[in-house]
Amino acid sequence: MSGSPPGIVERAYQIARSGRAANIDDIKAALRYEGYFNVSGELAAPVLVKALRGLCAVAQR
DSSP states (O other): OOOOOOOHHHHHHHHHHHTOOSSHHHHHHHHHHTTOSSHHHHTOOHHHHHHHHHHHHHHHO
């Protein structure tokens, strides 16, 4: 294993599944805090946003 951090999309999915993000804005804030760049651009695809919202909703239950 190289020990390199996950890519931004992979990390966004991890955060969404963790339950610590209630919505896409929380995910973006967490990613920025962790040092990821171009967060809004990388997470702009509507299909990705929808998937992350769904994961957040399930994790919040």
